[in-house]
Amino acid sequence: MERKPVILLTGATDGIGKQTAKELAEKDYTLIIHGRNTGKVQDTVIEMENINKNSEFYGFVADYANLSDVNKFAEEVKKQFKKLDILINNAGIYSSEYKKSADGYEITYQVNHLAPVLLTLKLLENIKHGQKKKIVNVASMAHASDIDLEEVKKGGEHAGYEAYSMSKLCNILFTKKLAAITRPDGITVNCLHPGVINTKILKEGWGAFGADVKKGADNILYAVESEEAEQISGAYFMYKKAIAPAQIAFDEKVQDELWKINLDQLKSFL
Incomplete structure (x- = not known):
């Protein structure tokens, strides 16, 4: 029997992530569900199994506000799935209050950027051995147009919109780097703006209501499955088109510096 492609979807128990999981469940994939709440992960796995009895679904719990938790999660996935075809880094938060993570970083920066970087780098070898070799990062059109790398070194000094927009610019810089x-390994790495979607993040950050989560899931699936996304790497997609993000995202010196800062911040795990 032919091996089904293995997809790891983070932040899969709520909002856009949950809808994306539902749509992937209808297709021929082995799906790894991640969330931070054990009950929600278990419920989501059961829901996916009810959608498709012929596919396999696995649940993993990890709190992105704790890098040791993320590291353990990555190690478990590495052992269980020697080949990982697609990684979708969707997990994210919006925190209107300034909070520090268990690791001493501003929580939005850690959950939205540093934790996904750790997971991705830990799983890179498994992705290299996969067939599809794809990494998709969920960014946002709300990404910042500038970055204070000294603030990033300190782990973030703001909350609310400033912290969120900086974390999303970091996602795009990381994608490009x-x-x-x-590229020599044949891996494609792209990011996207999922849309102004009716999620907890939108309500908490902007007090607004957006489009149905199905639209957000469709935008993620475009970056995962479309022919255009197959043939490009380092792109930023918005509403199913590769477009230019903020000019600073193209600055290779900034990409390099952020990369070095992140490796230093994660050195005890890599």
């Missing part, structure tokens, strides 16, 4: 590094 990783795309350049992994």
Whole structure:
């Protein structure tokens, strides 16, 4: 029997992530569900099994506000799935209050950027051995147009919109840097704006209501499955088109510096 492609979807128990999981469950994939709440992960796995009895679904719990938790999660996935075809880094938060993580970083920066970087780098070898070799990072059109790398070194000094927009710019800078590094291995690394979608993040950050989560899931699936996304790496997609993000995202010196800062911040795990 032919091996089904293995997809790891983070932040899969709520909002856009949950809807994306539902749509992937209808297709021919082995799906790894991640969330931070054990009950929600278990419920989501059962829900996916009810959608498709012929596919396999696995649940993993990890709190992105704790890098040791993320490291353990990565190690478990590495052992269980020698080949990982697609990684979708969707997990994210919006925190209107300034909070520090268990590791001493501003929580939005850690959950939205540093934790996904750790997970991705830990799983890179498994992705290299996969068939699809794809990494998709969920960024946002709300990404910042500038970055204070000294603030990043300190782990973030703001909350609310400033922290969120900086974390999303970091996602795009990381996407472009990783795309350049992994190009010889045939890995594609792209990111996207999922849309202004009716999620907890939108309500908490903007007090607004957006489009249905199905639209957000469709935008993620475009970056995962479309022919255009197959043939490009380092791109930023918005509403199913590769477009230019903020100019600073193209600055290779900034990409390099952020990469070095992140490796230093994660050195005890890599």
